[in-house]
Structure formats: C-alpha cells, structure tokens
Amino acid sequence: MTGHTPRTVLITGTSTGIGLAAAVAAARAGWHTVATMRDTGRAGALMDAAREAGVQDLVQVKPLDVTDAAAVEACVAEIVAEHGRLDAVVNNAGAGFVGTVEQNGMAAVRASMEVNYFGVVELTRAALPHLRASGGRVITVTSVGGVVGQPFNEAYCAAKFAVEGFMESLAPVAATVGVQVALVEPGAVTSEFVASQLDYVTELLSTAGPYTATLQAYVDRTQKSYGVAQTPAEAAAPIVELLGAERMPLRVQTSDWAREFVAAKLTDLDGSAVQAMTSSWLA
Template identity: 35%
Template sequence: MKTWLITGCSSGFGQRLARAAVQRGDQVIATARNVKTIEELVAPFGGRMLALPLDVTDAAAAKAAVEKAVETFGGFDVLVNNAGYGLFGAIEEGTAEEYRPMFEVNVFGLIETTKAALPILRRSGGTIVNMSSGAGIAGSGGAGYYNAAKFAVEGISEALAGELKPFGIRVLIIEPGPFRTDFLGRSITIAANEMPEYAASSRKHYRETNNGHQAGDPDKAIAVILRAVDADDAPLHLPVGPAAHSIAERKLASFRRDIDAWRDITIATDFDQP
C-alpha cells in the first residue's frame, strides 16, 4: 500500500488519480486550492482519503499540508505535482497579468510543494510525479507561455532526478497528449489581447474545436501512471498517448537535423592546441 499526496484534485488527472489510487487500496491526501471542490471526491472513502486545502503558490500552505499528511498517515510515498493551468495566445499578445500567475502555479508552486515534501521523502525514499505535457517536449505557436512553463517543469525534474537518486527517490515526468478531461475547458485561459496578425497561429480555435473531443481516454492514462509508479524500471520521461509520442519523435528528429547540419562548424570553437 502506498500513500499519495496529490495537488490539484478538483478536476482532471488529479481527481481521477486520487480516486483510482484509493480504489485500489492506497491512501491519498487530496488537495485543492478550495477544499470544498473535493469534498464529494473524498466523502465515499472515509479515513483512507484526506482532503486538505493547498494553494501551491503559498510555501507556508505547502508545509502545512505536508505536516498534516505526516500527522494523519505518518508520511507519504508518492508526491504528485499536478496543479496547473494553461494560457493560450501569441507571445506578443500575452500580458504579465496573464502569464506571471500561470508560472506561479505551474512552476513555482511545483517547487514550493516539492521542497516541503523532500524532508519526508528523503527519510524513506519514494517517487515524485511531475505532470508535464506534450507541450513540455516541443513548442508550438499560440502556446508559447504554456510551453515555457512546462519546459521549466522538465528541466527542474531532470535536475531533481540527479539530486535525489542517492536518497532512493525517483522522479517521473508525465507528458500527456490530448486527453478528454476538462483541461481545455476550465483549465485554459486565452490572452485577452487577440491580435489579428496572429489569427493563423491562434490556439483559440484549437480549444473550441477539440474541447470534449480529445482522442485520449483519461482512465487509460491514469492506469499508465499507476503502473509507472509501481514499476522498478519506469523511465524518467513518460510521453502518454500517441500524440505525445509523435511530438517527441518529431522533436528528436528535428533536433538531430539541427545538430548534424552545423556540427563541424559549431564544435570547432575550442582554443587552438599548441
């Protein structure tokens, strides 16, 4: 039996993962910025699921949630940094009032929650699951701010994997493609300054035409995450779904072309040997 601390459980993958983990016999600390949004999630499971308020951008709140988890269950084995949302719009369209709060949740919130959890995980090992995205693998027009936030999650996760290996702590980076959650509905904001110059690359149309029609089955994605957490040989990077794999394969091929094209020129930059 594992004990999980999961952020962002009011909807989407966080909610589904919390439910699936407790249904298989694990214990879950489910958190949300507004704890009332997860009362119905927690109610059927009695003492095996604990609902806690957690605004991940508040370092004190993260520490308080960890302390309560330790008080209730004695600790936890798995931290899932799931809380986050997206911002669509061209780089020129976005304003600081729109993109800074997104970075506060997606990046700095992940950092604060992880820092609060590490003293517990370092004692006994465990797993950190950081929810990235196919958007964290490759950038695309109209999603640059969200790309940047998820690229940051990837870099932080890779660094953590090296830092925490001596303590027996694994890091998993989950990189889902489009799954039929309400992410494109309630978890996406659109830059208010919509410029006609960027109409062709706008992600607004993508949201309107794909919300509720994504090909990915979220319950199957949750099954993959559970399997990865249980496995001894799970990779650091875990693209989930055919779209995410296609993004990764295109990125690898493009990166290789770029590296090879100017290789001889770009490596000839050391001091000349005497």
C-alpha cells in the same frame, strides 16, 4: 516502499480531470491518498467518484494552494504528522494560459510560472526530506507542451519546459538519496481544464489585434484535435502504474499520439520539422 504501514501519496489539483482520476485510481491500488485542491468546496465530484469505487475511506481531502509556500510547508508537515510517512508526491496542479506575450504582457507569464513551475518546485522541496526517509518518489504531470513549444502557449509551455528541465536535473541527484523522479506527459485530454481554456480564447479573439486570424486558426485546429483526446482516467493510468513500479523511467507519455508527438521533437536536431508542423496550425 513496502511494509505494514499503508503507503501515503499526496496528489495536487484533484478537483477535476487527471488529478481526480489519479486520486481515485491510487486509492483503488491501496494507497492512502491525500487529495489536495485550492477550494475544498469543489471536492464533491472527487468524493462521489471515490464512493462509487468503494475507496472513500482511503481518500482524504485537504486544501492547498501550491503558490503559497507557507501552506505547502504546513500541508506536508500535517500529512506526515497524521500518517507517519509520505511515500509519494504527484505534482498535478496547473493552470493553462492561451495567448501571446505582446498582447497579454508579463503578468500572465509570471502567473503561469508561479502555479505551473514554482508551485511544483516548492512542493517537491518540502517533500524531499520525507521522501528520503521512505525511499519514495516524485511524479510530475507536465504535458507534451513541456517538450514541444506550441503557438499561443508561450507562457504555459515555458513553465512546462522549466519543470521538465528541473526534474531531469534533479533525478540523478535525488536517486543518490533513494528518491525516484518521473515525468508524465499527456497529450489532449477531455477535461474542464481544456473547456475553460477554449472559453477564454473565444473571449480573447476580440482583443487579439494583428494575431486574430492566426489565433482563430489555432483555436479551430485545437478544437478538432480533441476528437482523439484521452479521458482523464486514461491519462491518469500511467501515474498509478508509476506509483507501483519497482523502477520508474524518467519520462512516460500517456498515449501513442503523445509518444509520436514528443518523438518528433527529440529527433529534430535543428528544429525545422517541429517549426514546420506548428506553423501549419496557423495557416
């Protein structure tokens, strides 16, 4: 990943939050950053931040819906044609969903899997031939919810669990052809993503039926937890560190809180400690 040709990174979901912060930080670190988003009409905040950082010439905005396989293939091919290489992919695009399957049905589960899991797999698959050529890397933003299943996040956590399993399985295979794989696991982050989910849940409470009381308890607890949330820039910092690292670890948590939260699961062999913890959120 050295040489005179500028390194190129593709980052998805860059209109707000972690993706926006990661795109600007990657450009500041000298990467030519292809920042993708479904609606490029929302690129104003990203480009304003890039100009403020003095890196607007290193940030290129492209449209991309990761659930559209043809668009993914075309976007990757276009980047390689324009820049001659692709050195890294940061899978950041995602969509939250709060609710429970009895009330919300299978369509919500499938929609969550499409953007949070299949979109990640599709982009990774399309990028791998070019990452093999450059000795590149795949960095995927999951969540502590990809390790610890959380109440009223069944669809979202299922998708993030799937991403974790996919990448953990892919990592040793990709390494044999010179491609490194890493997972970034944020905890609570202050962003429009979070605000939109809480707004949605407020509406959901009116149709929660037998789950109303426990959903309200969950919402109350979640709102309080954001008092110690990271900023998007803080959560994005490990992504840029991984881009520049000689050797990436498989997993990186973005805060001490996230490390402690994930560790509770990884040492809980029968699941009782995690169940006691998450059940207490519904009291």
